[in-house]
Amino acid sequence: GEDVEQSLFLSVREGDSSVINCTYTDSSSTYLYWYKQEPGAGLQLLTYIFSNMDMKQDQRLTVLLNKKDKHLSLRIADTQTGDSAIYFCAERRDDKIIFGKGTRLHILP
Amino acid sequence: KAGVTQTPRYLIKTRGQQVTLSCSPISGHRSVSWYQQTPGQGLQFLFEYFSETQRNKGNFPGRFSGRQFSNSRSEMNVSTLELGDSALYLCASSFGGPYNEQFFGPGTRLTVL
Numbered sequence: 001g002e003d004v005e006q007s008l009f010l011s012v013r014e015g016d017s018s019v020i021n022c023t024y025t026d027s028s029s030t031y032l033y034w035y036k037q038e039p040g041a042g043l044q045l046l047t048y049i050f051s052n053m054d055m056k057q058d059q060r061l062t063v064l065l066n067k068k069d070k071h072l073s074l075r076i077a078d079t080q081t082g083d084s085a086i087y088f089c090a091e092r093r094d095d096k097i098i099f100g101k102g103t104r105l106h107i108l109p
Numbered sequence: 110k111a112g113v114t115q116t117p118r119y120l121i122k123t124r125g126q127q128v129t130l131s132c133s134p135i136s137g138h139r140s141v142s143w144y145q146q147t148p149g150q151g152l153q154f155l156f157e158y159f160s161e162t163q164r165n166k167g168n169f170p171g172r173f174s175g176r177q178f179s180n181s182r183s184e185m186n187v188s189t190l191e192l193g194d195s196a197l198y199l200c201a202s203s204f205g206g207p208y209n210e211q212f213f214g215p216g217t218r219l220t221v222l
Contacts, residue, residue, distance in 0.1 A: 031208055042113070042199055042213030043152075088152065095165055097211065099144075101151035 004100035006089050011106045018076040020103045022089030027070060029091040034063065034074045037086045037102070046074070046087075081107050111135065113202050113214035121220045127188040130217045134181050134202030140164075141183040142211060143175060146197040155198075158183050159205050187219075195221045 006022040024032060030051050035043040049056045049063045049072070056063045062075040076083055086102040114133045122128050134141050142165075143155040154167040158177035177183045181202070187194055197218050201211035 035213075040215070042215045043201075044213070045210055048210075092208070096154050096157075096167070097142075098154070099152035 004089055004091055004098055006087075006100040006103050008101065009104050009106065011108055012079050013108045014079060014081060016079055018074075018079045018083065018105055020074045020076075020087050020089075020105065022072040022074075022100055024070050024072060024089065024091040025098070026091060026093045027067065029093055031092040032063075032065060032072050033088075033090040033092075033097070034061075034072075035088040035090060035099075037088065039085075043088065076105075079105075079107060083107060113200060113212050115198075115200055115214040115217050117217060118215065119218045119220075121222060122190050123222050124190055124192060126190050127186065128190060128219060130185045130187075130198055130200075130219070132183045132185070132200035132202075132214060134183070134200075135212055138202035138204055138212075139181055140203045140205035140209070141177060141181065142201045142203075143183070143185050144199045144201070145169075146199055146216070147195075152199070155185070190221045192221050195219060 004024050012018040033048045034046045036046050037043050047058050049065050060077045064073045084107045086104050088102045089100040090097050116131045140159045142157040144152050146152045156175050157165040161177045172188045175185045197216045199216045201213045203209040203211045
């Protein structure tokens with residue numbers, strides 16, 4: 001398909017881990033990204049991973065990449081209320097960045 | 110250093126009018142990209158300007174145009190507005206290399222009545 005796919009909603013209890021999944025389209029994409037968008041704000045780059053990596057960890061964030069299945073995931077450990085936002089998966093394709101439609105992460109008390 | 114700024118933050122127009130949005134990139138950044146964000150379509154790439162030249166273009170009609178000035182500031186123009194043009198318009202700036210991080214502005218919320 002043409003689109004970067006991700007589920008639209010995810011609810012997680014505060015303190016649990018959140019896992020947001022994404023399927024991208026181009027096996028030759030060199031960079032894959034996770035962006036965060038809080039209400040009324042633009043996008044903030046959270047992390048990115050090169051296509052020759054399987055995993056990248058950055059504090060509470062862990063990115064897993066399965067190139068064979070073109071699957072990318074973002075794990076947020078110890079989810080906090082401040083993590084409530086929309087998370088966008090994106091791939092670099094043909095010198096453009098193609099975004100998924102975003103996953104809205106809702107934190108339950 | 111100052112982030113990407115966009116003006117105005119909110120805009121209300123009527124069908125048939127035209128609108129110009131402005132984006133000031135981070136100092137030193139030469140690339141400015143524009144995106145349209147809607148609930149239905151998500152984030153869609155409009156175009157990218159680098160050193161006053163359009164370097165890349167998405168799949169939008171010719172009513173959407175842009176330009177970049179010598180100081181890297183960019184404007185986006187939409188003519189003959191349609192209801193479906195209501196969206197959040199985001200601009201992002203970077204140094205311009207293929208893998209340079211893009212920094213996004215807060216966006217301009219355009220409502221077409």
